Amino acid sequence: MTTVEEFRTRAREWLRANAKAFDAEAGSDPEGGGVPLAASKDFQKRLWEAGFAGIMWPVEYGGQGLGVAEYLAFSEVARDFVLPVMPFVIGLGMPGPTLLELGTEEQKRRHLPPMLRGEEIWCQLFSEPDGGSDVASLRTSAVRTETGWRINGSKVWTSGAQFSDFGALLARTDPTVPKHQGITMFIVDMHHPGVTVRPLRVATGHSPFNEVHFENVDVPADAVIGAVDRGWQAAVVMLRNERVSLGTGPRSRSNPLGFDALRELARARGLDRDPAVRRRLAEIHANESALAAYGRVLHEETTAGRNIGARGSAAKLAGAAQQLWASDLAQEILGDDLVLGSEDVAPVALAILTAPGMATAGGTNEIQRNIIGERVLGLAKDPGVDRDLPFNQLRFSR
Numbered sequence: 001m002t003t004v005e006e007f008r009t010r011a012r013e014w015l016r017a018n019a020k021a022f023d024a025e026a027g028s029d030p031e032g033g034g035v036p037l038a039a040s041k042d043f044q045k046r047l048w049e050a051g052f053a054g055i056m057w058p059v060e061y062g063g064q065g066l067g068v069a070e071y072l073a074f075s076e077v078a079r080d081f082v083l084p085v086m087p088f089v090i091g092l093g094m095p096g097p098t099l100l101e102l103g104t105e106e107q108k109r110r111h112l113p114p115m116l117r118g119e120e121i122w123c124q125l126f127s128e129p130d131g132g133s134d135v136a137s138l139r140t141s142a143v144r145t146e147t148g149w150r151i152n153g154s155k156v157w158t159s160g161a162q163f164s165d166f167g168a169l170l171a172r173t174d175p176t177v178p179k180h181q182g183i184t185m186f187i188v189d190m191h192h193p194g195v196t197v198r199p200l201r202v203a204t205g206h207s208p209f210n211e212v213h214f215e216n217v218d219v220p221a222d223a224v225i226g227a228v229d230r231g232w233q234a235a236v237v238m239l240r241n242e243r244v245s246l247g248t249g250p251r252s253r254s255n256p257l258g259f260d261a262l263r264e265l266a267r268a269r270g271l272d273r274d275p276a277v278r279r280r281l282a283e284i285h286a287n288e289s290a291l292a293a294y295g296r297v298l299h300e301e302t303t304a305g306r307n308i309g310a311r312g313s314a315a316k317l318a319g320a321a322q323q324l325w326a327s328d329l330a331q332e333i334l335g336d337d338l339v340l341g342s343e344d345v346a347p348v349a350l351a352i353l354t355a356p357g358m359a360t361a362g363g364t365n366e367i368q369r370n371i372i373g374e375r376v377l378g379l380a381k382d383p384g385v386d387r388d389l390p391f392n393q394l395r396f397s398r
């Protein structure tokens with residue numbers, strides 16, 4: 001039986017031998033940025049072989065069967081390294097935990113081990129052109145066939161769809177009941193000939209997300225996650241995991257908007273003695289530490305089977321705010337350098353352009369505030385005039 005300290009030592013040694021160490025003086029580096037997909041897959045496979053992927057997942061589904069202490073020990077050690085694991089963040093942070101909670105035995109045995117080994121990448125297919133915040137207004141349909149379901153419709157803002165093998169998709173299976181009741185979650189093979197993925201280009205020049213169109217995409221009956229027409233409940237499970245993962249996920253020291261990288265940026269420009277900069281750096285450090293502590297509590301409670309309720313929203317809101325504060329400070333430190341550029345500026349500029357998206361991804365700040373207002377503070381609910389009407393009687397603008 002290995003102790004947590006032995007596990008931590010083994011993790012540090014493995015990472016030293018297999019991952020790029022964060023080098024403060026060489027400047028920051030966006031996590032996994034610019035790493036070819038094949039190299040990311042290879043790294044994830046080796047991470048799993050070494051016993052550091054799926055640390056808390058059950059052994060029968062490819063996990064390590066360890067506890068939250070080992071998970072946190074690995075996260076702490078990994079902060080000092082640049083891990084090229086971005087393609088797996090969604091699968092392991094959202095559909096993976098949802099399958100663990102709601103999937104059938106067969107689904108878990110089929111999908112979780114290849115996810116952990118980096119062999120199959122997953123995306124989340126929730127948002128639609130006419131419904132982002134109001135997920136339950138989705139119009140993608142799934143109609144019963146002799147062998148399963150036929151899916152038609154469109155999704156948008158689907159991160160990583162262009163390299164995904166599977167997606168967790170929400171579709172309307174019963175339009176005759178109110179909008180939250182007639183939804184089902186499906187596992188969709190992204191290589192099906194009826195799936196078209198169109199990358200969307202953003203201000204950074206990258207295509208982090210996509211439009212995805214479904215035309216007569218047949219899925220088998222056993223592709224349902226949870227129960228038919230209970231997809232809203234499955235979505236709530238996935239969104240809860242998403243909010244904790246986005247708000248308090250492990251922060252690498254190589255994050256260009258993290259405390260370590262920002263302090264180095266200030267030092268390189270002789271600003272680390274400036275009292276105003278020091279004060280804001282201290283605030284960033286305090287917030288980062290508070291978020292890490294909050295993340296530990298939420299992980300411990302989730303592992304113990306307790307419902308964290310609206311605290312996932314608080315974590316998501318705090319994580320998004322932290323990125324924006326850090327982005328403001330980075331812009332002040334860099335000043336004209338941000339435009340004129342020196343070698344260490346490119347990853348910071350990329351992170352600055354990406355930071356505002358955090359206030360939208362996984363549910364906007366306003367939506368998180370609504371949840372906290374209603375469930376924690378007991379404020380009046382949003383009027384929601386369409387909640388009780390059958391979906392097929394709702395009036396849409398087009």
Ligand SMILES: Cc1cc2nc3c(=O)[nH]c(=O)nc-3n(C[C@H](O)[C@H](O)[C@H](O)COP(=O)(O)OP(=O)(O)OC[C@H]3O[C@@H](n4cnc5c(N)ncnc54)[C@H](O)[C@@H]3O)c2cc1C
Pocket residue numbers: 123124125126127130131132133134156157158159160209357358360361362363364365366367370382
């Ligand atoms: C970086 C990034 C990655 C993403 N990845 C994915 C992904 O992988 N899969 C996926 O399915 N989606 C993804 N999304 C989509 C994201 O979940 C949606 O953008 C988000 O839910 C908001 O939906 P919307 O863009 O349609 O905005 P809208 O819902 O149209 O909102 C527009 C504005 O109105 C406000 N608003 C809306 N309703 C209310 C209300 N009731 N009360 C107060 N204010 C309100 C919003 O806060 C926002 O400011 C991603 C988004 C981003 C930015």
